[in-house]
Amino acid sequence: MTRFSAARRFLLLSSMSLALVAASGCKPKAGADGEGSGAQSGALVIGAYLSLTGSKADFGIKTQQGALLAIDEANAAGGVGGRPVKLVILDDQGTADEAGNAVTRLIDVENASAILGEVSSSLSLVGGRIAQRRGIPMVSPSSTNTQVTEIGNFVFRTCFIDPFQGEVMATFAKEKQGFTRIAVIKDVRNDYSIGLAKAFIETFTKNGGTIVAEESYNEGDTDFSAQLTKIKALEAQALFVPGYYTEVGNLAKNSRRLGLNIPLLGGDGWESPKLREIGGNDIVGSFYSNHFAPDNANEKSSAFIATYSKRWNEPPTALATLGYDATALIIDAMRRAKGEPTPAAIRDALEATKAFPAVTGAVTFDANRNPVKPAVVLKVTADGDKFVAEIQPAGAAPAAPAAPAAPAAPAAPAAPASGAAAAPAGSGSGAAK
Amino acid sequence: MIWTYRTAVSIALIAALFVINWALDAFVIEYVVRIILQCGINAILAVGLNLINGTTGQFSLGHAGFMAVGAYATAFAVIHLESGLGFSASNIPAPWMQGLLLSVGLLFGALFAGLAGLLVGAPSLRLRGDYLAIVTLGFAEIIRLIFTNTEALGGATGYSGGRPLGLPVYTNFFWVFLWAILLITLIGNFTFSSYGRALRAIREDEIATEALGINTTRMKVLASVISAAAVGVAGGLFAHLMGTIRPDDFKMDRSVAMIVMILIGGLGSVSGAIIGAIFVAVTLEAMRDIQQYRLLAYSLLLIGLMIARPQGLLGSRELRLPAFLRRKRGGAA
Numbered sequence: 001m002t003r004f005s006a007a008r009r010f011l012l013l014s015s016m017s018l019a020l021v022a023a024s025g026c027k028p029k030a031g032a033d034g035e036g037s038g039a040q041s042g043a044l045v046i047g048a049y050l051s052l053t054g055s056k057a058d059f060g061i062k063t064q065q066g067a068l069l070a071i072d073e074a075n076a077a078g079g080v081g082g083r084p085v086k087l088v089i090l091d092d093q094g095t096a097d098e099a100g101n102a103v104t105r106l107i108d109v110e111n112a113s114a115i116l117g118e119v120s121s122s123l124s125l126v127g128g129r130i131a132q133r134r135g136i137p138m139v140s141p142s143s144t145n146t147q148v149t150e151i152g153n154f155v156f157r158t159c160f161i162d163p164f165q166g167e168v169m170a171t172f173a174k175e176k177q178g179f180t181r182i183a184v185i186k187d188v189r190n191d192y193s194i195g196l197a198k199a200f201i202e203t204f205t206k207n208g209g210t211i212v213a214e215e216s217y218n219e220g221d222t223d224f225s226a227q228l229t230k231i232k233a234l235e236a237q238a239l240f241v242p243g244y245y246t247e248v249g250n251l252a253k254n255s256r257r258l259g260l261n262i263p264l265l266g267g268d269g270w271e272s273p274k275l276r277e278i279g280g281n282d283i284v285g286s287f288y289s290n291h292f293a294p295d296n297a298n299e300k301s302s303a304f305i306a307t308y309s310k311r312w313n314e315p316p317t318a319l320a321t322l323g324y325d326a327t328a329l330i331i332d333a334m335r336r337a338k339g340e341p342t343p344a345a346i347r348d349a350l351e352a353t354k355a356f357p358a359v360t361g362a363v364t365f366d367a368n369r370n371p372v373k374p375a376v377v378l379k380v381t382a383d384g385d386k387f388v389a390e391i392q393p394a395g396a397a398p399a400a401p402a403a404p405a406a407p408a409a410p411a412a413p414a415a416p417a418s419g420a421a422a423a424p425a426g427s428g429s430g431a432a433k
Numbered sequence: 434m435i436w437t438y439r440t441a442v443s444i445a446l447i448a449a450l451f452v453i454n455w456a457l458d459a460f461v462i463e464y465v466v467r468i469i470l471q472c473g474i475n476a477i478l479a480v481g482l483n484l485i486n487g488t489t490g491q492f493s494l495g496h497a498g499f500m501a502v503g504a505y506a507t508a509f510a511v512i513h514l515e516s517g518l519g520f521s522a523s524n525i526p527a528p529w530m531q532g533l534l535l536s537v538g539l540l541f542g543a544l545f546a547g548l549a550g551l552l553v554g555a556p557s558l559r560l561r562g563d564y565l566a567i568v569t570l571g572f573a574e575i576i577r578l579i580f581t582n583t584e585a586l587g588g589a590t591g592y593s594g595g596r597p598l599g600l601p602v603y604t605n606f607f608w609v610f611l612w613a614i615l616l617i618t619l620i621g622n623f624t625f626s627s628y629g630r631a632l633r634a635i636r637e638d639e640i641a642t643e644a645l646g647i648n649t650t651r652m653k654v655l656a657s658v659i660s661a662a663a664v665g666v667a668g669g670l671f672a673h674l675m676g677t678i679r680p681d682d683f684k685m686d687r688s689v690a691m692i693v694m695i696l697i698g699g700l701g702s703v704s705g706a707i708i709g710a711i712f713v714a715v716t717l718e719a720m721r722d723i724q725q726y727r728l729l730a731y732s733l734l735l736i737g738l739m740i741a742r743p744q745g746l747l748g749s750r751e752l753r754l755p756a757f758l759r760r761k762r763g764g765a766a
Contacts, residue, residue: 093728096681096682100676101467101718104464105464107463109464122591125593125677126599126675126676129676147590151597189581
């Protein structure tokens with residue numbers, strides 16, 4: 001009988017703690033559920049869940065800075081229909097349990113009408129599923145993995161998806177550089193790298209190019225001579241390396257040492273001052289795609305760079321810019337929402353977004369809620385990365401080849417042109433998480 | 434007589450769980466329910482880890498690895514059971530079936546985590562102290578890297594069972610606490626059995642225990658397997674609460690969080706482990722209002738607690754609670 005002591009104690013304790021938390025956590029009465037409460041007056045809440053502590057804190061902090069700027073500007077311009085907009089930011093420490101808690105808290109306690117987050121795709125998957133289940137729209141500023149918006153019709157993003165960058169670089173290599181023989185070397189353990197490589201190979205061969213070799217490496221490798229020696233014998237004109245800056249830098253050094261003097265091509269995982277620190281002169285002359293180019297400024301992006309630099313005393317990074325764009329997009333959708341800006345109305349408005357003038361390029365959503373917007377190609381030079389080309393998305397949206405009625409004509413984002421916002425002081429691997 | 438008493442208690446417990454589950458669903462916001470569920474999951478983790486770290490005194494830093502094995506095995510089993518039985522997004526299993534599927538999955542989780550405990554424990558439990566901690570930490574990292582590199586299990590992005598909406602969210606109050614009570618009772622009884630006494634003897638003096646004719650390695654491996662299996666069940670419940678399991682969620686931080694639970698509660702004390710588990714789950718969330726100072730305050734709180742009560746909230750250096758229970762049990766018998 002005393003065997004149950006532990007169980008009884010446990011029950012007592014759990015019921016005590018249950019009573020404690022339940023006291024502050026009862027569901028609001030029907031009718032005032034979530035969206036309803038405070039809908040007539042008071043601030044509209046955008047809830048953000050970001051990694052403000054932990055190993056990826058820099059991503060979250062930069063995104064937060066961009067988002068806060070967007071909120072300030074919106075409130076200075078009169079808020080949404082006279083109501084102020086409030087940003088509630090919760091830290092998720094970069095872990096799934098905290099991300100899940102943060103999103104449910106934003107919905108249940110903070111009454112968020114829309115959710116902003118996360119940077120990491122894997123955390124956007126955790127939060128996005130809760131948002132979808134609860135019927136609250138979520139916009140991820142910078143999760144590039146295709147799975148994120150596949151969750152459902154409440155999940156959007158403001159960055160392009162991984163495969164699109166592969167298409168961009170394939171188009172750039174074939175059309176702008178005239179390459180016909182290219183070798184690919186990818187990080188086999190990394191979804192991002194695999195996704196870019198796959199899209200690159202498909203587009204490049206479809207356009208009549210030849211992939212002479214498909215090699216692989218692992219994160220942390222510093223010696224690539226085996227793969228590069230093989231590639232050298234095949235007379236490739238360029239080498240596509242969709243990876244992160246550390247390995248790319250080392251690979252560049254390796255290739256020059258072996259006498260392989262062809263340009264390297266890559267994606268936004270290259271964006272870091274570390275790239276030139278590691279690669280030195282050997283990486284100069286290579287190209288990579290990114291969300292924007294610092295020297296391709298238009299009016300909108302120059303204004304953003306100026307206000308951001310003034311507010312935070314540092315130039316904006318890729319993530320900060322995307323954080324600003326995502327927040328501004330949510331506010332815009334709140335303004336465009338029909339009737340009261342309820343979560344459902346905001347979702348509908350988000351879906352109907354047409355050529356929203358974001359800093360990183362005009363945003364129009366395709367059928368899969370991925371933005372159809374141009375990417376830029378930058379060239380690595382001895383004194384910073386220089387803008388070379390802007391690549392428009394091909395006819396259909398990258399993730400929705402079977403979307404005939406996608407609201408995005410290829411020419412749609414032409415007017416406001418691609419933005420230019422980041423300064424060279426990019427934060428690590430940028431949005432390529 | 435005993436049997437009717439036990440049966441009555443069991444039925445009452447199940448009924449109570451069922452009613453609370455319903456009440457939480459109807460009246461309490463999801464955020465709070467989520468934290469309560471995490472309390473239950475943490476309790477299983479802490480009691481499981483306590484068996485090897487507290488009772489047996491073998492310091493393991495690698496239980497996040499066993500949790501990962503349990504999480505992946507459970508999720509994999511549930512996803513494949515569902516597709517095998519013809520359930521899909523349009524044909525969602527009934528609530529009782531969901532619980533059954535989850536429980537079968539959890540058995541798989543326990544089995545595989547237990548096997549991992551055997552594989553890791555058999556060679557490494559011959560080591561002691563710091564060496565054991567480092568070896569278990571190494572094994573946990575190996576387990577995590579295996580999952581990171583297994584494409585079929587989602588790689589670094591995490592395992593969602595190949596479904597847009599992720600792993601089905603079957604973890605609810607009823608199943609978490611049913612499994613928690615089951616495992617805690619089991620481990621509690623084990624701890625206070627002759628086996629448990631042997632484990633405590635190993636903690637106090639391994640050589641003397643060996644001299645008494647107890648196969649200490651066998652006992653330690655047994656404790657490791659049971660501990661890993663329990664932690665695996667917690668991992669499975671965690672998987673079906675999160676909807677996605679990522680290798681990154683089973684880093685050393687997770688092992689450290691488990692150790693904090695049992696240190697806060699009192700090393701070697703079953704009920705202490707439960708209190709520590711609830712403490713860890715609730716404290717950080719309760720401090721949301723102070724934003725970025727949260728982790729700082731949490732760390733200070735832990736330091737303060739360890740200075741004020743180095744033996745943990747419940748446990749004394751003599752581990753009062755087990756002794757108290759043992760005496761009472763002796764009296765009843």
